[in-house]
Amino acid sequence: MDDETRPGEAMPAPDRAGRDRASELTRMTAAELAAAIAGGQVSALEVTDAHLGRIDAADGQLHAFLHVAADSARAAARAVDERRAAGDVLGPLAGVPLALKDVFTTTDMPTTCASRILGRWRPPYDATVTRRLRQAGVVLLGKTNMDEFAMGSSTENSAFGPSRNPWDLARVPGGSSGGSSAAVAGFEAPLGIGTDTGGSIRQPAAVCGIVGVKPTYGGSSRYGVIAFASSLDTPGPLARTVLDAALLHEAISGHDPCDSTSVDAPVPPVVAAARQADVSGLRIGVVPELSGEGYQPGVLARFNEAVELLESLGAKIVEVSCPHFSYALPAYYLIAPSECSSNLARFDGMRYGLRAGDDGTHSAEEVMSLTRAAGFGPEVKRRIMLGTYALSSGYYDAYYGKAQQVRTLITRDFEAAFEQVDVLISPTTPTTAFPIGERADDPMAMYLADLCTIPSNLAGNAALSLPCGLAPEDGLPVGLQIMAPVLADDRVYRVAAAVEAALTQRRGGPLLDAIRGPAGLPAPVLPTTARASGHGGSSA
């Protein structure tokens, strides 16, 4: 598939004119689909088939999915149709298809974390998020690509090859939840689930021109999320609209007794906030530490326009300094690798997944070592080594200990800021989507992609990325990041919905309509034959 991809080429959106019903279904929002299904205008099965068809047509180029579960998706859709036929009241997302990041355990699909080390492991249990999605009648289309063990900002660290950005197939879709963001931006699914450890939902959402939310840490359960950095990992929604993101946010959130760090508090009223879409009287802080030198001019231009827009909508804009944010990146690159070095220890070939060197000539210790050498990719190894070093006796205080102190200072910065303002805003990423391969050999450049998103992971507060236009110099989407205090997730939705409404009106339609493919590339058409499950480049 790579051979056919020329730089600059995009994945066109499904035909806008509604040339066929399937294309139209893939263009609808989750809220619209759920209403149509509940109202009987369309069956959940037809909606699922339309998206499977789109995956069939587009994923050869996008490579958003590692595994497509056509059969179980259709079965789930049929179950929703049957419930409707039986007169059941359907939930707000029943029958809506979703792309699930391959970091969540699923009993009926492989779970690889885009790593070779998990081999053909089938989890015997569903993640809490997986379970809640199924209970909500959401149709799981399959598992999406990601950076191996969620470590990266481009999906280039996937053991199964990178996903591609629908805006430009030669560019990255961001990461680590890049498969989910590519799937949603590429109309393969109206909804996606990702995890955000240092920006892994917001950054791919930003560079793919969609909405991505990192809920308050503990607001959504980590049970069944294969851990990267336990104190930072946060599952969250990806969608094409703020309302869709809010609906999904609500569906996966809430206390989980299986996760001790899960917050035992009511879910913030995010759906109501997304419908409120009003910022008049809100105090909004601009963080000077998250802009300026090193930021792409077009990113800053779009960000400044968003600030003006918010002001014109009645918000009060002030500058709020967060002096310790500049230490967030180094602190993150001590804390996250430290936790990952321990979290990933269990992949030793003894109980599940890959096992290398078990030929009767090696000791258990050697088999562990050989397995890890063969099973982990270079970025994962780099971080395990960094973390092992940072936790070592004699270095702990200088590295891990110091980083935790910085984390406290950043949390205090946020607390002080939120005494002055209701939300903080910044660009989501310093640049738009970068070309595949450009930063693959330069970890430091790659790490900079998460510069603006990391502070909220360290402090655990809610943050959202909303598309706020295209950078003039490259025509690629720019993300606006909105940050709110812990458990005030509703505020980011309220602000985002207001901006979204104003921008859509100004633009005359959704941002994703601006994706322009080269002439001649056909809009996807529903295939007449049922698709077999499994997908190229996946768990073979």
Add this chain to the structure above:
Amino acid sequence: MTDQATMNLVSFEDAVSRYDPLIGLETHVELGTLTKMFCGCPARFGGEPNSLVCPVCLGLPGSLPVTNRMAIEYTMKIGLALNCTIADTARFARKNYFYPDMPKDYQISQYDEPLCTDGWLDITVHDPAAGDEPRPFRVEIERVHLEEDTGKSMHVGSTGRIHGAEYSLVDYNRAGIPLVEIVTKPVAGTGALAPEVARTYVAELRDLLRALGVSDVRMEEGSLRCDVNTSLAPRGASAWGTRTETKNVNSLRSVARAVRSEIQRQAALLDAGQRVVQETRHFNEETGTTSPGRSKEEAQDYRYFPEPDLVPVAPSRDWVESVRAQLPELPGARRARLQREWGLSELDMAALRNAGALDLVAETIAAGATPADARKWWLSELLRTANKSGAELGDLPITPADVARVAQLVDSGVVNDRLAREVIEGVLAGEGTPDEVVTGRGLVVVSDDTALTAAVDEAIAAHPDVAEKIRSGKVAAAGALVGAVMKATGGKADASRVRELILGRLS
């Protein structure tokens, strides 16, 4: 590695006459909670391998631990019984190292913020060098912390250890069972009593844990495991010597032996001008000696850090006080009370404890026996039987109620002491209750005068010389005739009645 064989052996008495031992003990106790430390699996011993497991205790990717509240409460109980301070905030930490029987390749434990700190346990040992004079010791407790147990490896091959094994099997049923570690501060000033202090401390701790009802504390099944630290310093030296840690010493007797053998080994090294290597050592039950394990130089860096999957444990003062209020009478206080009530000496009590008979005797008394009778039967007949078969007293197939009944049968003259021993033998052989054995074996004492008179007359006729002595006033000689009658009646005669009859005939 220094070989013991190259060294002159040093007797224990010689070693402790020239060196001061310093000991310390780390005791691991598996808690008897219903469920495991961080999941809902039963915390049960045994079961088909890998049948009592779930994604959490198998450490499957994505699974998360949730702290067992009961385990926290049990640990607080132990801490309070050991006079510890209960922390306002305690934290779990990860201890990182690779081993196949550790599902996550790290153990959730506690490191710098344990739940309980700074307590003590008072013990008394008897000093044989001073006429078994009781010597009290206060063993100070550094910390009591909570962690999860690992799985169990079985290495199949010639060595029985992981190195050189053909293959290994791992059972994760034990993985995640709550494990409390109780660490003493170094215990100084024990001198020659070091092995006995170590043994008595573990025994006292075991009794305490049993009384608290937090563990079944069975050393042989590994629910109580001991690591013993030992070091020596020349008498009067100001600095302590290098210590060794002897791992997995799994019986009270072994605790004492391990300390003793380490003292002798280290004394020999120091005598030879060599240094003691700081290392982990294994105790060999058969030889009673220790052999080297991992040395400190190759010891692991466990890279402890706070467990990010768990929030800190912050027991409220109310919770702590309600646990304190529920503490039962502790063994030390109970022993003092029983000793008073039973009118026994310190040594008598020590004998009862050493035999593991204290509770059995208490129950026997509760079932109606006198303290003297209860003590007599358990420490003589039954202890002999137990020692012969290598069983614990409590494991003998006889209940305290049975023993009380036997004492009662003797008291009421149904059987004599000799027959009573036969009754006990019958009960142990599974022939039923004492009364059933008496009936079944026909053990009732013969006190019917017609039957006895005939036997008495036979005995007198058979021993005319003895009869003459008695007639001439030497009443003490009657014993020989009583013996003859008893022999003739198969021991079933009522001896005191026989004596009366003999004296009656010959007066």
